[in-house]
Amino acid sequence: MNLTAGKICVTLGGKEILRDVSYKFSAGKRTAIIGPNGAGKSTLLKVLCLLNENFSGRVTLDGQELRAIGRKNLARVMAILPQERDAPPDTTVRQLVSFGRFPHRKFFGGESAEDLSAIKNALELTKLTDFENRQVISLSGGERQRAWLAMTLAQRPKILLLDEPTTYLDIAHQLEVMEIIADVNRKFSTTIIMVLHDINHARIYSDEVLVIKDKKIFAAGEPKKILTAQTLGAVFNVQADIFKNAAGDEIIFPLR
Numbered sequence: 001m002n003l004t005a006g007k008i009c010v011t012l013g014g015k016e017i018l019r020d021v022s023y024k025f026s027a028g029k030r031t032a033i034i035g036p037n038g039a040g041k042s043t044l045l046k047v048l049c050l051l052n053e054n055f056s057g058r059v060t061l062d063g064q065e066l067r068a069i070g071r072k073n074l075a076r077v078m079a080i081l082p083q084e085r086d087a088p089p090d091t092t093v094r095q096l097v098s099f100g101r102f103p104h105r106k107f108f109g110g111e112s113a114e115d116l117s118a119i120k121n122a123l124e125l126t127k128l129t130d131f132e133n134r135q136v137i138s139l140s141g142g143e144r145q146r147a148w149l150a151m152t153l154a155q156r157p158k159i160l161l162l163d164e165p166t167t168y169l170d171i172a173h174q175l176e177v178m179e180i181i182a183d184v185n186r187k188f189s190t191t192i193i194m195v196l197h198d199i200n201h202a203r204i205y206s207d208e209v210l211v212i213k214d215k216k217i218f219a220a221g222e223p224k225k226i227l228t229a230q231t232l233g234a235v236f237n238v239q240a241d242i243f244k245n246a247a248g249d250e251i252i253f254p255l256r
Helices: 041-048 071-075 093-104 113-125 141-154 171-188 199-205 229-236
Strands: 003-012 015-025 030-034 056-061 078-081 159-163 191-195 208-213 216-221 240-244 250-254
Touching (some): 015 056, 041 159, 071 093, 078 141, 093 113, 113 171, 159 171, 171 191, 199 250, 216 229
Parallel strands (some): 030 208, 078 159
Antiparallel strands (some): 240 250
16 A cells, blocks of 8 residues: 655644645555654554644545544554553553554444454564463563554554654663564554664665654665765764674664
8 A cells, every 4th residue: 555645734823844746656666754853753553643733735545645544444554553552550451452453343333354364463473472361561671662562563554653662671672672573564564654763774684764853854765875974974863883783784873
């Protein structure tokens, strides 16, 4: 499915956040959105799924405006994992993951065979099968993040939006989450659109990168061509060098 933003402008509290942002997100690809704090990255993500409807311009899915699709129909094909999220203290992992099936359920009736399959697969993808009866509140930060990710995967979305999915996680859990995201993209051709702070995650785990600066798109394209030392200097005001790691990936390292 093709998701397209056309001339998106957002003003909140009299402050301009985004100005004339236009971009066509490639179906089945992973797109990373990066930029300085306050650049409007999370705002754009919320506009793309109508969590924020306070914008001018157009967001279309296969040519149809999102507002015309309806929220429930949209939730059947698009899922978002925002930064801020909460669940009742007694919620178990399985209960949380099952919430992802709500857009697909009929008004009456319990879980269908498809619901059960989607929940089971989501738990397996995120390696949480052995945790399904645990309360979410009892999990570690990395386990909890995987549980919320599993909830979005249970929706079986065609498009998955992720707002800083590795925030507050240690290095091992960051890599674990990024590998799960890459695995979902490979297995299901899910379109992934994710706001990232880690430049090297954007370089390694995305097919395209969108750089936002001064309320608009500064650059967009293939990560290795866009995420250069020159770009980091212009966007983040840092000096950086590029090295190759043992796996042959180019890593960008800010120096000062």
